[in-house]
Amino acid sequence: MAATPTPTLVLLPEWGAGHLMSMIESCKRILLGGGGAFSLTLLVMRPPTAEATSDVEAHVHREAASGLDIRFHRLPAVEPPTNSVGVEEFIARYIQLHAPHARDAVAGMSCPVAALVLDMFASPMVDVARELGVPSYVFMSSTGAMLALMLHLPVLHEAVTVEFDEVEGEVHVPGLPPIPPESMPCPVVDKKSPNYTWFVRLGDRFMDATGIIANTADELEPGPLAAIAEGRSVPGRPAPPVYPIGPVLSLGSRGSNKDSSEPPHECIAWLDTQPPASVVFLCFGSMGWFDAAQVVEITAALERCGHRFLWVLRGPPASESGAGAPDGSEHPTDANLDELLPEGFLQRTTGKGLVWPTWAPQKDILAHPAVGGFVTHGGWNSVLESLWHGLPMAPWPLYAEQHLNAFELVNDMGVAVPLKVDRKRDNFVEAADLERAVKSLMGAGEEGRKARVKAANMRDVCRKAVQKGGSSDAALQRLSEAFHQGAVLPEM
Ligand SMILES: COc1cc(-c2[o+]c3cc(O)cc([O-])c3cc2O[C@@H]2O[C@H](CO)[C@H](O)[C@H](O)[C@H]2O)cc(OC)c1O
Numbered sequence: 001m002a003a004t005p006t007p008t009l010v011l012l013p014e015w016g017a018g019h020l021m022s023m024i025e026s027c028k029r030i031l032l033g034g035g036g037a038f039s040l041t042l043l044v045m046r047p048p049t050a051e052a053t054s055d056v057e058a059h060v061h062r063e064a065a066s067g068l069d070i071r072f073h074r075l076p077a078v079e080p081p082t083n084s085v086g087v088e089e090f091i092a093r094y095i096q097l098h099a100p101h102a103r104d105a106v107a108g109m110s111c112p113v114a115a116l117v118l119d120m121f122a123s124p125m126v127d128v129a130r131e132l133g134v135p136s137y138v139f140m141s142s143t144g145a146m147l148a149l150m151l152h153l154p155v156l157h158e159a160v161t162v163e164f165d166e167v168e169g170e171v172h173v174p175g176l177p178p179i180p181p182e183s184m185p186c187p188v189v190d191k192k193s194p195n196y197t198w199f200v201r202l203g204d205r206f207m208d209a210t211g212i213i214a215n216t217a218d219e220l221e222p223g224p225l226a227a228i229a230e231g232r233s234v235p236g237r238p239a240p241p242v243y244p245i246g247p248v249l250s251l252g253s254r255g256s257n258k259d260s261s262e263p264p265h266e267c268i269a270w271l272d273t274q275p276p277a278s279v280v281f282l283c284f285g286s287m288g289w290f291d292a293a294q295v296v297e298i299t300a301a302l303e304r305c306g307h308r309f310l311w312v313l314r315g316p317p318a319s320e321s322g323a324g325a326p327d328g329s330e331h332p333t334d335a336n337l338d339e340l341l342p343e344g345f346l347q348r349t350t351g352k353g354l355v356w357p358t359w360a361p362q363k364d365i366l367a368h369p370a371v372g373g374f375v376t377h378g379g380w381n382s383v384l385e386s387l388w389h390g391l392p393m394a395p396w397p398l399y400a401e402q403h404l405n406a407f408e409l410v411n412d413m414g415v416a417v418p419l420k421v422d423r424k425r426d427n428f429v430e431a432a433d434l435e436r437a438v439k440s441l442m443g444a445g446e447e448g449r450k451a452r453v454k455a456a457n458m459r460d461v462c463r464k465a466v467q468k469g470g471s472s473d474a475a476l477q478r479l480s481e482a483f484h485q486g487a488v489l490p491e492m
């Protein structure tokens with residue numbers, strides 16, 4: 001008798017490293033926990049830029065060599081939309097153009113399909129899954145708070161007819177503290193923009209998924225997750241079950257997990273010479289960079305506050321002088337420190353500070369005992385990595401949903417000190433404000449002390465959650481069970 005083929009989980013990730021890697025790592029946990037009960041099939045879209053294409057190829061290569069049962073199905077290329085006006089709109093539309101190809105790929109599977117797991121930007125493809133009789137799951141690589149906001153957005157859209165910054169007072173989202181309009185995420189700040197329209201649609205389609213997989217933990221974001229579970233996001237319409245299985249730290253990023261026989265990275269070697277918890281680390285994600293005017297403010301703050309520092313400083317993307325990447329993934333260039341830094345800064349701070357002009361091994365740096373605090377753009381992966389090591393933050397939001405993340409870190413989770421960021425001036429920060437925040441983060445004062453205590457507590461919370469019997473491990477078991485029960489041969 002022929003053996004029943006192993007069911008597969010079909011993944012449709014967005015090409016960006018933060019989205020792709022956290023989805024793959026999360027599903028690998030199911031693969032590893034399931035003892036061979038599933039395989040993974042990655043539907044690979046051709047990314048819209050050459051840079052993203054080479055990143056994705058590197059990830060595919062690495063996963064193919066992992067020895068795990070991961071297959072790759074390349075979807076036929078589609079022409080990217082040429083008339084998009086916004087990044088989120090571009091990403092969602094470009095993904096949606098792959099719907100017929102994704103449908104054909106899933107319909108052609110010769111083994112049962114346990115689920116179609118969709119990137120948050122691909123939520124309208126729940127229709128493809130429905131058409132084929134396959135369960136669909138949305139993978140949320142951002143916060144539970146952003147998830148609560150997206151689920152509630154169609155309700156807000158009906159209830160609030162003016163721009164959010166014209167609202168008297170705050171914006172109310174079930175499960176979150178009242179949000180000041182200036183902390184609303186970028187894609188929803190301009191209702192006339194197609195980005196906004198797409199986010200309303202994406203959030204609405206989340207509600208039609210079989211389930212939502214979230215890279216967070218119950219204990220990290222109890223408010224938003226409870227509101228969703230209790231059906232408060234959309235009155236009268238229960239949300240799909242949410243499986244908070246995080247923190248899943250996306251491994252395999254450039255420069256990390258090096259062979260232990262190699263000499264340490266220069267940043268790590270420098271940290272090895274510094275006293276414990278003495279260094280403030282500044283790093284701004286895969287897309288953060290600063291111009292000369294902002295750099296002057298940062299250098300003044302660092303000199304005045306007197307703390308040791310490790311600063312990852314990147315320069316403007318090459319496209320600053322031309323057309324940008326349509327998906328918004330405009331990677332910064334390596335900084336020319338001679339041009340960007342004020343004269344004498346490096347000499348005056350020798351021994352006390354290191355400015356690193358290119359990609360840095362962030363995860364290894366955050367794990368180093370010499371690091372005491374993190375000035376971060378507040379991307380969710382960076383936040384999870386910081387909390388994993390119990391490090392308090394000063395969030396300096398720059399793009400995407402990071403203004404909401406900063407609000408949550410300071411006002412809800414209490415693991416960060418506030419930093420005054422002028423959103424109307426391209427997120428400009430004055431030297432005096434950065435100096436104050438770094439002093440608070442690293443030194444005396446009740447505000448910083450409280451953030452340090454809360455962040456240290458989160459280290460244990462995060463680790464417990466993913467251990468056997470922890471809340472995220474339990475969510476992973478429930479999810480695995482749901483996948484088992486849902487596995488079907490796609491209907492043609
Ligand atoms: C959540 O809302 C937004 C997310 C993004 C966004 O887009 C994006 C596009 C790419 O081609 C590559 C990327 O790496 C990428 C990343 C990205 O958001 C980041 O996602 C992280 C989670 O994986 C994390 O939440 C970070 O904070 C995000 O910066 C873009 C966007 O508007 C431009 C969004 O509104």
Ligand SMILES: O=c1ccn([C@@H]2O[C@H](COP(=O)(O)OP(=O)(O)O)[C@@H](O)[C@H]2O)c(=O)[nH]1
Pocket residue numbers: 018250253254283284285286287312358359360361362363378379380381382383385
């Ligand atoms: O110099 C850098 C900058 C970023 N990162 C990693 O890139 C990811 C950034 O993801 P995040 O969600 O924080 O922000 P995004 O870059 O997607 O906006 C995290 O894993 C960081 O550790 C890194 O290793 N070195």
